[in-house]
Amino acid sequence: MDSTRRLVYGFTYNRSDATRPGSPVSDDSNATVLLVDDEEALVSMYEAYLADRYEVRTATSGAEALSIADDTVDVALLDRRMPEMRGEEVLRELRAAEIGCRVAMLTAVQPTVDIVDMPFDDYRVKPVNEAELVGVVEVLIERAAYGERSQEFFALASKKAALEVAGETSSDAYETLCTELDEVRVELDRQLDAVGAEAAFSDLA
Numbered sequence: 001m002d003s004t005r006r007l008v009y010g011f012t013y014n015r016s017d018a019t020r021p022g023s024p025v026s027d028d029s030n031a032t033v034l035l036v037d038d039e040e041a042l043v044s045m046y047e048a049y050l051a052d053r054y055e056v057r058t059a060t061s062g063a064e065a066l067s068i069a070d071d072t073v074d075v076a077l078l079d080r081r082m083p084e085m086r087g088e089e090v091l092r093e094l095r096a097a098e099i100g101c102r103v104a105m106l107t108a109v110q111p112t113v114d115i116v117d118m119p120f121d122d123y124r125v126k127p128v129n130e131a132e133l134v135g136v137v138e139v140l141i142e143r144a145a146y147g148e149r150s151q152e153f154f155a156l157a158s159k160k161a162a163l164e165v166a167g168e169t170s171s172d173a174y175e176t177l178c179t180e181l182d183e184v185r186v187e188l189d190r191q192l193d194a195v196g197a198e199a200a201f202s203d204l205a
Helices: 003-009 041-051 062-068 087-096 113-117 130-143 150-163 174-205
Strands: 030-036 054-061 077-079 101-107 124-125
Touching: 030 041, 030 062, 041 054, 041 130, 054 062, 054 130, 062 087, 077 087, 077 130, 087 101, 101 130, 113 150, 113 174, 124 130, 124 150, 150 174
Parallel strands: 030 054, 030 077, 077 101, 101 124
Antiparallel strands: none
C-alpha cells in the first residue's frame, strides 16, 4: 500500500488515535465542538479538556443540543443514554437537518449490532481520558477533509472495530458490514490508482 493509501486509511485501524495533551493540533484549531451529555460534571470536564483548543458548545439534553446545533459545528460528541431524547435520536435529527458535522458517540453503552444502521462517524466507550477525547476530535476534523466515500469508509471501519472490541462478530449484520467495508475499500483503491495514473501521465506531458 502506497503513502497515499496509508493517509486515507491511516485512522481506520488505530483505535488509540489519541493526541497527547498539549501537543499541536491541526490547522483547523478554530473548529467548533458540540458536547452533549446529561451528566453536567462530565460535560464540564470534557469542556475543560477541549476549551483551549476549540470553540466548545455544551448541552445536557438532546433538545438543548438540537437548539444550538447548526452548520458552524464541526464535531459533535453525543452520549447515548440520556432521558427524554436518546443520543441516537439526536444523531438522526442532526442528519435529517443536514447539519454536516462529524459525530462520535461517546457513551457507556457497549456496542451491539444495533449500531450498524446508526449514521455516526466514530464510537467510543466511556470512560475516556483527555488524550483520547482530544484525539477523537482531531481525527474527525481531519476526516472531514476527505470525500464522501472516504468518510463512509471511516465510519464503517469504526463500527467494525467497535463490534470486534465488544465481541459482537457472529451476526449477519456484522458480516454485511464487513462486505460493505470491503466494497468501499476496493472503490477507493480504484480511485487512488486512477489518480496515480493521471499524475504519472501529467508528469510525462
